[in-house]
Amino acid sequence: MLKIGITGSLASGKSTASKFLSKENHLFSADKIVKKLYSKKNFKQIIARRLKFKFNSKFKKMLKNKIIEDTKNLDKLEKIIHPLVRKEMFLFLNKNKEKKTLIFEIPLLIESNLKNFFDKIIFIKANKNLRLKRYKLNKGNMIFFSLLDRKQMKDTEKMKFCDHIVVNNKSISILKKKLSNIIKLYE
Numbered sequence: 001m002l003k004i005g006i007t008g009s010l011a012s013g014k015s016t017a018s019k020f021l022s023k024e025n026h027l028f029s030a031d032k033i034v035k036k037l038y039s040k041k042n043f044k045q046i047i048a049r050r051l052k053f054k055f056n057s058k059f060k061k062m063l064k065n066k067i068i069e070d071t072k073n074l075d076k077l078e079k080i081i082h083p084l085v086r087k088e089m090f091l092f093l094n095k096n097k098e099k100k101t102l103i104f105e106i107p108l109l110i111e112s113n114l115k116n117f118f119d120k121i122i123f124i125k126a127n128k129n130l131r132l133k134r135y136k137l138n139k140g141n142m143i144f145f146s147l148l149d150r151k152q153m154k155d156t157e158k159m160k161f162c163d164h165i166v167v168n169n170k171s172i173s174i175l176k177k178k179l180s181n182i183i184k185l186y187e
Helices: 014-021 030-038 041-050 059-069 072-095 128-137 142-151 155-161 172-184
Strands: 002-008 026-029 101-105 120-125 164-167
Touching: 002 014, 014 026, 014 101, 014 120, 014 172, 026 030, 026 072, 030 041, 030 072, 030 101, 041 059, 041 072, 059 072, 059 142, 072 101, 120 155, 128 142, 164 172
Parallel strands: 002 101, 002 120, 026 101, 120 164
Antiparallel strands: none
């Protein structure tokens, strides 16, 4: 089995790349797991309790405010979320252990020290202005983008741990072509 990790900075095109690669392979998306966690009321209550704010209908706004007012809250949040995502990742792996290739989209793959888990790692790179534009298109704000972007390891550091670097500053068709060329190496 070939385990391919997809990583990159915020709004670089990881999800687009992963969706394309997973047409022929099975995909684990850390972001989808996190989204699923946030859909559960009891999970949100745990977060509110740990970050010391009242759980109510304005949960998302209050969580963002807590993170903006003290970035240590982001660390606390990651300590809750990362073990749960990792558990789901291993369940996914066990469920699909007979498959030829598995794709894992994990934004903080390098930061979470998961490098040795993968056979190959693809880094999706895009310039910061383009990433910010994409982030805003998805209704993100500049303050939160800056905060999350600073939290991540710099691209130049991350790329040292990756087998392939895919620059995603152009069209989706160019991105797909670059990814196709990489995947052909392992078929």
